[in-house]
Amino acid sequence: MDKVYADARTALAGLVKDGMTIMAGGFGLCGIPDTLIEAIRDSGAKNLTFISNNAGVDGVGLGLLLETRQIRKMISSYVGENKLFAQQYLSGELELEFNPQGTLAERIRAGGAGIPAFFTKTGVGTIIADGKEVREFDGEQYVMERGLFADISVVHAWKGDREGNLVYRKTARNFNPMMATAAKMTVAQVEHLVEPGEIDPDCIHTPGIFVKRLVHVSNPVKRIEQRTTRKRESAATPAAAGEEV
Amino acid sequence: MAWTREQMAARAAKELRDGFYVNLGIGIPTLVANFIPKGMRVQLQSENGMLGMGPFPFEGEEDPDLINAGKQTITELPTTSYFSSADSFGMIRGGHIDLSILGAMQVAANGDLANWMIPGKMVKGMGGAMDLVAGVKKVVVVMEHVAKAKDGTEEPKLLSACSLPLTGAGVVDLVITDLGVFAIDKKGTGGMTLIELADGVTEDEIKAKTEAPFKVALGQAPRSSAA
Numbered sequence: 001m002d003k004v005y006a007d008a009r010t011a012l013a014g015l016v017k018d019g020m021t022i023m024a025g026g027f028g029l030c031g032i033p034d035t036l037i038e039a040i041r042d043s044g045a046k047n048l049t050f051i052s053n054n055a056g057v058d059g060v061g062l063g064l065l066l067e068t069r070q071i072r073k074m075i076s077s078y079v080g081e082n083k084l085f086a087q088q089y090l091s092g093e094l095e096l097e098f099n100p101q102g103t104l105a106e107r108i109r110a111g112g113a114g115i116p117a118f119f120t121k122t123g124v125g126t127i128i129a130d131g132k133e134v135r136e137f138d139g140e141q142y143v144m145e146r147g148l149f150a151d152i153s154v155v156h157a158w159k160g161d162r163e164g165n166l167v168y169r170k171t172a173r174n175f176n177p178m179m180a181t182a183a184k185m186t187v188a189q190v191e192h193l194v195e196p197g198e199i200d201p202d203c204i205h206t207p208g209i210f211v212k213r214l215v216h217v218s219n220p221v222k223r224i225e226q227r228t229t230r231k232r233e234s235a236a237t238p239a240a241a242g243e244e245v
Numbered sequence: 246m247a248w249t250r251e252q253m254a255a256r257a258a259k260e261l262r263d264g265f266y267v268n269l270g271i272g273i274p275t276l277v278a279n280f281i282p283k284g285m286r287v288q289l290q291s292e293n294g295m296l297g298m299g300p301f302p303f304e305g306e307e308d309p310d311l312i313n314a315g316k317q318t319i320t321e322l323p324t325t326s327y328f329s330s331a332d333s334f335g336m337i338r339g340g341h342i343d344l345s346i347l348g349a350m351q352v353a354a355n356g357d358l359a360n361w362m363i364p365g366k367m368v369k370g371m372g373g374a375m376d377l378v379a380g381v382k383k384v385v386v387v388m389e390h391v392a393k394a395k396d397g398t399e400e401p402k403l404l405s406a407c408s409l410p411l412t413g414a415g416v417v418d419l420v421i422t423d424l425g426v427f428a429i430d431k432k433g434t435g436g437m438t439l440i441e442l443a444d445g446v447t448e449d450e451i452k453a454k455t456e457a458p459f460k461v462a463l464g465q466a467p468r469s470s471a472a
Contacts, residue, residue, distance in 0.1 A: 027293040027330065028316040030309060053330070078370035086367050098368070101292065102334025102376030109331040122338060122379040125357075125414025128371075158310075170327055172310040174293050177329045222309035228317035230301040 002162045003214045004193065008039035011187050011213045015152060016043040023108065023153040023179040024052040024062060028081070028225050031172030032061045033189050035217045036154040041065055049073040051148060053104060053175055057081045060223060069093065075148070077101035081225070100128060103145050105178060110147035112181025112210075117146050153183035156220075157206070160190035161197075164211030165204045173205065180210045187213040191220060246445035247390075247423040255280045256421050256441075257346050257387050261287055268292060268337070268377055270347030271315045273387045277346055288324060290342055292373040294333045297325035314373065334373070338380035345381035347374065349388045349417075351407040354457040356417040356431030358386065359409035371412060378413035390422035391454050401456040403427070403437070424451050427459060438462050 005011035016022070022040065026032030037056075040048075041064050048071050055074055056063035065071050066084045073095040079085050088094040099107065100122045110118050119142035123129050133144040155176040158169035166188055168176055180186050188206075193216040248256065250273050258280035261267065268290045269275055281287050289298040291313040298313060299320035307318040336342055351359040358378055361371040378384050391399040403420065420427040426441035437459040439451060448461060 028312065030293070030312050030316070076370060078372040080367060080369035090367065098370050100371055100375035101330065101373035102338055102380075105330040105334050106338075120338060120379075122376045124379065126375065126411045128375065168327075170308065170310040170321070171291070171293050171295050171312055173327055174330045178331050224307060224309050224312075224318055225316040226312070226318070227307055228301045228319070229304040229307065232303050 003164045003208070003212060004162050005213055005215055008035045008189065008215050008217070009042060011215045012036065012039045012043060015185055015187075016040055016045040016048075017151075018045050019047045020045065020151040021049040021051065023148075023150040023175075023183055024050060025153070025155040025174065025176035025179045026061065027053055027171065027174035029057065029061055029223045031156050031168065031174050031176055032056070033154040033156040034061055034220060035189050035215065036187055037061060037064060040154070041068055041070065044070075046070050047072045049075070051075045051104075051108070051150060051179075053077050053101060055079045055082055055085050057225065058084055066094075073097065075099060075104070077104050098128075103128075105175060107145055107148040108175065108178040108182045111149040112178060113147075115147050117144050119144055148182060150179075150183040151185065153179040153186040155180045155186065155188045155206075157188050157190045159192040159194060159199060160188055160211070160214055161194050161199055161208070162214070163196050164188065164206075164208030164214055165196075165199055166190065166206035166208075166211060167199060167203060168205050177206050180206045185213070186211050187215070189215045189217045189220075191217060246443070248443040249423075251276060251279075252443070253387050253421055253423060256426065257385055258282070260344060260346070260383070260385050260419065261285060262343070263287075265343040266290055266296065266336075266341065267344045267346070268342055268381065270345070270374070270377075272348045274346040274348060275315070277387075290333070290336065291319070292330070292333050292337060292377070294328050294330050295321075295325065296328075296336075297322045299325070334376050334380075337373070337376050340380055340382055342377075342381045344383045344385065345377045346385045346387060347377065349386045349402070349420075350392070351402050351404055351409050352386055352388070352417050352420050352429075353404050353407045354429070354437040354459065356415040356429045357407045358384075358412045358417050359407040360412050362410045364410065374412050378416040383418050384416050385419045385421065386417050387421045390424040390451075399454070401454060403455045403457045403459075405457050424454065436460065
């Protein structure tokens with residue numbers, strides 16, 4: 001079945017309603033579905049809850065929806081690369097729920113896999129465990145966390161075929177594969193749109209069953225938050241070493 | 246003479262072992278990568294979804310799709326693999342990572358760690374820190390021994406109990422500061438033990454700047470820091 005829509009606005013037409021919960025993939029500005037986020041902004045829907053590891057930066061990614069005050073609540077692990085976010089949070093306009101990054105990833109994975117809750121040792125003995133069931137297994141304490149499932153997920157992939165089979169690229173994968181599984185309606189933007197059969201079935205990251213709609217965004221503007229390089233003359237350095245310039 | 250940031254990183258690098266999978270936090274822990282002994286095979290994990298982190302790219306070769314957990318551009322190695330954040334934290338929570346080196350605001354004598362939130366200030370979030378300290382086999386903290394305020398006053402950071410909200414309870418194995426190294430018996434009741442002094446630092450100076458109770462066993466390798 002051909003799941004491709006002409007553009008992001010058409011793909012989201014009639015889907016986004018006030019008060020919905022939406023997942024948006026990406027880590028920082030890496031692998032964010034920026035074109036679909038713009039289309040959510042243009043939908044004008046308000047009081048949205050966003051599940052996303054971060055909240056973009058001013059004017060980019062979810063930062064766009066902060067400008068238009070369309071977000072009522074964020075479920076994230078790390079925010080505040082964003083002045084507007086701090087402002088709206090401190091003034092009480094914006095509700096914020098912090099999740100440890102791994103707990104957030106697993107809540108989404110669980111939600112997509114039909115698992116309503118799970119136990120993790122992350123956060124035991126911290127305020128994250130407040131009000132949650134803590135249970136002992138094999139002599140260790142674990143806190144219960146709930147699965148997450150959204151009305152809509154928007155994800156970014158490097159390559160996709162018309163059936164919705166997706167391939168991500170490098171660390172732009174991050175939260176996108178789990179989010180693709182954890183919503184009633186998953187819409188993907190892909191940099192390269194190909195015909196079924198052109199992607200090796202052994203190399204598909206997200207099977208098309210999870211993806212309902214697809215948009216081709218051929219030249220996405222990819223931003224770098226922390227451009228870090230090393231000097232050319234430096235000899236072979238160990239892993240991750242080098243001067244920040 | 247206390248240790249510099251580089252000397253602290255070099256000391257932390259002594260906790261590395263051949264074949265280790267390691268996660269390095271932001272700040273001084275990142276510098277540890279510069280001190281991996283030649284010939285030692287260490288794979289660095291980046292919790293956004295990468296194992297086998299390479300050096301920063303040459304100018305002009307940055308790839309927006311290839312960043313580390315600090316959102317810095319990096320490169321890949323022949324050993325690199327990419328995976329989702331769920332798989333990444335499965336690795337971390339599941340105890341497959343050997344060593345995590347990270348910074349801290351406060352550490353308590355029982356191994357409690359606080360490094361994510363100061364009540365009353367804008368909180369940015371814990372990111373992956375809570376998962377790392379809960380799941381990684383060995384947790385090493387690298388931090389300044391005291392917190393220096395703008396007016397020059399000093400607050401101890403090694404405490405009998407953390408006053409800030411915790412990142413993890415009973416999670417720290419080793420603390421490396423600019424003044425020395427402490428081992429912590431996080432699973433038992435042994436508390437904290439001073440095991441090394443930085444060059445030119447005396448036990449008395451450390452006592453004066455440490456609120457937490459600690460034993461002294463200089464020159465001995467305590468059980469909890471053995472690999």
